[in-house]
Every structure is written in structure tokens, then in C-alpha cells.
Amino acid sequence: MNLFEVSGSTTAAFWAASALAIGAAVMVVTVKNVFRASIFLAFSFIGVAGLYFVLSAEFIGIVQILVYVGAVSVLVAFAVMLVRDVSGGNRSIGKPVVALVIAALVGASLIFVAYETSWQRIDDIANADAVAGLAGTYVGSDAPGLPSGESIVSAAGADALGAQRGVFADTTGVIGTLLIKDFLLAFEIIGMVLTAALIGALAIMRERRTT
Amino acid sequence: MTLENVLLVSAVLFAIGLYGVLSRRNAVTVLMSLELMFNGVVVAAVAFSRFTPVAGLVDGAGPVTTQGLRLALTGQVFAVFIIAVAAAEVALGLALVLALFRHRQSVEVTEAATMRN
Numbered sequence: 393m394n395l396f397e398v399s400g401s402t403t404a405a406f407w408a409a410s411a412l413a414i415g416a417a418v419m420v421v422t423v424k425n426v427f428r429a430s431i432f433l434a435f436s437f438i439g440v441a442g443l444y445f446v447l448s449a450e451f452i453g454i455v456q457i458l459v460y461v462g463a464v465s466v467l468v469a470f471a472v473m474l475v476r477d478v479s480g481g482n483r484s485i486g487k488p489v490v491a492l493v494i495a496a497l498v499g500a501s502l503i504f505v506a507y508e509t510s511w512q513r514i515d516d517i518a519n520a521d522a523v524a525g526l527a528g529t530y531v532g533s534d535a536p537g538l539p540s541g542e543s544i545v546s547a548a549g550a551d552a553l554g555a556q557r558g559v560f561a562d563t564t565g566v567i568g569t570l571l572i573k574d575f576l577l578a579f580e581i582i583g584m585v586l587t588a589a590l591i592g593a594l595a596i597m598r599e600r601r602t603t
Numbered sequence: 604m605t606l607e608n609v610l611l612v613s614a615v616l617f618a619i620g621l622y623g624v625l626s627r628r629n630a631v632t633v634l635m636s637l638e639l640m641f642n643g644v645v646v647a648a649v650a651f652s653r654f655t656p657v658a659g660l661v662d663g664a665g666p667v668t669t670q671g672l673r674l675a676l677t678g679q680v681f682a683v684f685i686i687a688v689a690a691a692e693v694a695l696g697l698a699l700v701l702a703l704f705r706h707r708q709s710v711e712v713t714e715a716a717t718m719r720n
Contacts, residue, residue: 398604406604410612417616417639421623426631433635440616440642447609447653452645452682459686464638464693471631471697475704485713491625499618506610511654563679566672570680574673582687589691593698 406446413439426472434465451564609650617643630700630710634693641689645682652678 398406416436420429437460444453485491571579616639623636655675704710 403604406608413642414612414615414619417619420635420639421619421627421632426629429632429635433638436639437642440646443609443612443646444649446604447649449649449652449679449682452649452679452686455683455686456645459690460638460642464690467693467697468631468635468638471700474701475631475710485626485628488626491622494625495618495622498621499614502614502617503611506614507607511606563676566676567679567683570673570676571683574677575680575684578684582684586687586691589695593694596695596698596702 402446406443409439409442409446411439412436413443415439427469430465430469430472433468434461437461437465449563451567606650606654609653610647613643613647613650615643616640616646628711628713630703630712631697633712634696634700637696638689638693641685641692645685648678648681648685650678652676652682 413436416432416439419432420436423429423432437456441453441456441461444450444456620636620639620641620643623639624633627633627636652675655678700710707714
């Protein structure tokens with residue numbers, strides 16, 4: 393089964409998830425009531441999570457539901473209720489038409505690029521040497537930093553599970569290994585960023601309370 | 604479902620979020636629209652990860668090499684990082700909104716032109 397061939401039911405699920413994500417997103421920016429906007433935001437997140445599942449990115453889908461639907465939506469709804477500016481508080485600026493034109497232009501140019509770029513020519517690199525060149529190593533040998541003989545998944549296991557269904561096998565394990573090996577510095581920095589952001593959020597809140 | 608279709612959805616989500624950021628007055632709604640823009644970007648990253656031409660998976664012949672799988676899943680690692688940054692951003696942004704509300708009894712971004720007291 394070809395990786396790029398997608399079954400009809402998968403395509404239907406893709407468009408359903410897209411309709412949920414985009415429809416709810418439109419409601420977020422148009423509905424008057426801010427609290428309802430936050431609820432529609434949660435629905436949009438669920439639609440995007442469905443998109444991740446359709447794209448065979450199960451781990452990202454679960455993270456989306458945990459972080460966005462679970463935490464961010466609740467945090468936003470909490471903020472909406474705290475500022476007590478719920479109904480009729482979602483006015484637009486003086487000239488929303490200007491914003492609409494700018495957003496439409498940016499969106500149209502993005503869509504133009506997506507459809508005009510010949511991704512098929514990029515598909516031509518689908519041979520082992522080109523992929524190994526992009527990855528910086530050759531298939532037959534290990535990465536320079538890796539101890540000899542070490543591999544993330546066994547080629548046989550990936551063959552049995554992945555190639556038959558045309559999807560990746562065991563994405564979560566490989567993502568975890570990538571995070572603590574290839575992207576270790578970025579992983580540590582993101583931990584620092586999260587800690588600093590949360591401490592900063594607490595500091596901002598506390599300063600206003602004591603003054 | 605082709606790569607172009609997924610990128611279309613991603614661009615539409617991004618544009619809707621951009622419209623919300625530019626047009627809304629309520630700072631909380633601006634943050635919500637910002638999250639929509641983040642989601643559009645993550646959808647694009649995951650789509651590129653899904654449609655990365657990995658030797659062995661493209662033709663279904665296998666075996667999939669470790670390097671190929673790593674290359675393909677780098678897009679999903681990017682998605683994890685973007686989600687983490689977005690979570691930090693929304694926590695900090697909502698703290699700023701609440702501080703602004705305590706200070707001015709209003710969360711309209713048009714009235715928040717200055718950071719001084």
C-alpha cells in the first residue's frame with residue numbers, strides 16, 4: 393500500500409474534521425458572546441485533534457486533546473469569567489473590513505503557494521540515498537553520535553507494522569527518542585521557557601495584587 | 604486527502620485566526636484567535652510529517668530505515684515544540700489580560716496602548 397494513497401473513508405473523516413475545525417473557528421471570531429466563543433474554541437481544537445488522528449499522528453492528537461481541549465480551553469473560559477465582560481463584549485475594531493482583507497490576502501497567498509509548489513518533484517527524493525543525505529547520515533551506517541549498532545526501531549518491526557498498513561509504526565516511541573536524543577537542547581530550552589513563562593505569569597498577577 | 608488539501612485547511616485556519624487577531628477588541632478573543640493561528644501552523648507541520656517521502660513506506664515495499672522514520676517524524680517533534688510554546692504563551696497572555704483588567708477595568712486592546720501607570 394502506497395503511503396500517499398488514502399482510502400475514501402479516511403478522506404471523508406478528514407473533511408469532516410476540517411469542517412468542524414474551520415466552522416468552529418469561524419464562530420470563534422464572529423460570535424458576540426465571549427464565553428460562547430471559548431466553547432467554540434474547544435470544538436475547533438477537537439476538530440484539529442481529529443485532523444491529527446486522520447494524519448496518523450496519534451501522539452500529537454492525544455497531546456492536542458490533553459493540552460488544548462483540557463487545559464487551554466478551561467484556562468480561557470476561566471479568564472473570560474474572571475474579567476466579567478461576557479455578553480456583548482466581543483466587539484470588533486472600527487474597520488473590520490481592513491482586517492478581513494488582510495487575512496484574506498494572507499490566506500489566499502498561502503493557499504496559492506500550497507497548490508502551486510510542485511510537491512511531486514520533492515517526492516522524487518524518495519530513495520534511500522537522498523533521504524539519508526537529508527538526514528545527514530547514510531542508511532547503512534549509524535549516525536555519528538550514536539553508539540554502533542543502535543537503532544530506534546528495528547527495521548523488521550517497522551516493516552511488519554508500518555509498511556503493510558501504509559502508516560508509521562510506533563510513532564510515540566520514536567518521537568520520545570528524538571526528543572531526548574536529536575532535539576535534546578531544544579527540549580531543555582522549551583522546559584526553561586515553560587518554567588519562565590509560568591513564573592512570569594505568577595509575578596505579573598502578584599505585582600498587581602500588592603499595589 | 605492530499606498534502607495540498609491539508610495545507611488548504613491549515614491556511615484557512617491561519618487566516619481565520621489572523622482575522623480574529625486583527626479585528627477583535629477583547630484581548631481574550633485576540634488570544635483565542637492566536638491559538639487558532641498556532642493550530643493552523645501545527646496542522647501544516649503534521650501534514651508535512653505525514654507526507655514525507657520515506658524510502659520503504661512510499662511504495663509499501665519496506666523495510667523502513669530508522670533514519671527514514673526519524674526524518675519523517677521530525678515534523679511531529681516540531682508540533683510538540685509549537686504546542687509547548689503555545690501553552691506558555693496562553694498562560695502568560697491570560698495573566699497579562701487579568702493584570703490589565705485589574706488595572707483598567709477593561710480588556711479592550713484599543714485602550715491598552717501604554718504599559719505605564
